[in-house]
Amino acid sequence: MTQRQRVCILGATGSIGRSTLDVIARHPDRYVVQVLTAHQRVDDLAVLCRDHRPATAVVADARQAERLQALLRADGLATEVLHGPQALCDVAAAADVDSVMAAIVGAAGLSPCLAAARAGKRLMLANKEALVVGGRLFMQAVEQGGGALLPVDSEHSAIFQCLPEDRSSWARRIDHIVLTASGGPFRERAPHTLHEVTPEQACAHPNWVMGRKISVDSATMMNKALEVIEARWLFDLAPERIRVVLHPQSIIHSMVVCRDHSVLAQLGTPDMRVPIAVGLAWPERVVSGAESLDFLKLSALTFEDADARRFPGLQLAWESLRAAEGTTAVLNAANEVAVAAFLERRMRFTDIHRVNAATLDAVLPEADETASVDGLLALDARARRAAERTVLELG
Secondary structure, three states: OOOOEEEEEEOOOOHHHHHHHHHHHOOOOOEEEEEEEOOOOHHHHHHHHHHHOOOEEEEOOHHHHHHHHHHHHHOOOOOEEEEOHHHHHHHHOOOOOOEEEEOOOOHHHHHHHHHHHHOOOEEEEOOOHHHHHHOHHHHHHHHHHOOOEEEOOHHHHHHHHHOOOOHHHHHHHEEEEEEEEOOHHHOOOOHHHHHHOOHHHHOOOOOOOOOHHHHHHHHHOHHHHHHHHHHHHHOOOOHHHEEEEEOOOOOEEEEEEEOOOOEEEEEOOOOOHHHHHHHHHOOOOOOOOOOOOOHHHOOOOOOEOOOOOOOHHHHHHHHHHHOOOOHHHHHHHHHHHHHHHHHOOOOOOOHHHHHHHHHHHHOOOOHHHHOOHHHHHHHHHHHHHHHHHHHHHHO
């Protein structure tokens, strides 16, 4: 019998983490949950530990660890409980882990992603920020570690699935790639009314069930800006070879336009369990739990240009990629601060772009800040301080 793949899920209580657990549960002969982590949702993590019985669980701090330990001991579970940022890196690189699902939101996921990459793990990347912030440093770690990097964003997974296993042939095949975007909840809303948008409206995505931060990013199209940056590193493409179109039905998840102008596309229902299953099993395929696509029930598949008045943040992707290395990390930090301020009702929806653009103007990366994790985190902190100042000014 083939040994089961031991999986560490970083960010287990979020939507990606839960979907990963759903796919794993369908294949108990292939996968075993080895590690589960969460930042603050201790009670939710305790329930997941009861259901999946990992060897190890990780939370943010000692107080949370004590609470989780008590909850698990009350149920007779022997799960080891660890805490803190270093513990996340340790479990991601641990010898008893084969695969890592990187689903921690934000720049906080960079260090454990790097640890997994350097340890040569099968790394399923749902954390955009590891590449948006880490870029070259992260890809160097993947190469040095010799593991497999499997993108889990539906768009990047689609591109990956359209390409041959031999990465060395990609550059010869690709003319450009096209990332599709649903357009979020405001695709047809008049741009001059967007300043009135509430957090509840911004989080009501028409196609996908996601967390609050990524839902707001979808509404502003900053998620697509981050995906453009991510694609630049994943597929080693110049920025001008990455394009974006709106596809409201979210059936075609992205496309590769080949040198001969043939177009390869990956289609499917909008269900994150599909790219997760691809990441877990590649190059094999396993049941994901997603519904099959019924072509006879499909409405028309339509495509639109991304309106720069409605989605000004999208253009920041190409601007930051053409600027000094590290500028994409500044953009990511600014956006995290801006989205948090909007969700806390400290500023308007349209102020998110103002904060992002102002921070890019105010914070210029220095060469030594992009050479190490510590330097990148220092740059991230510097950008956050600048973004917070702009939030206060707008408030």
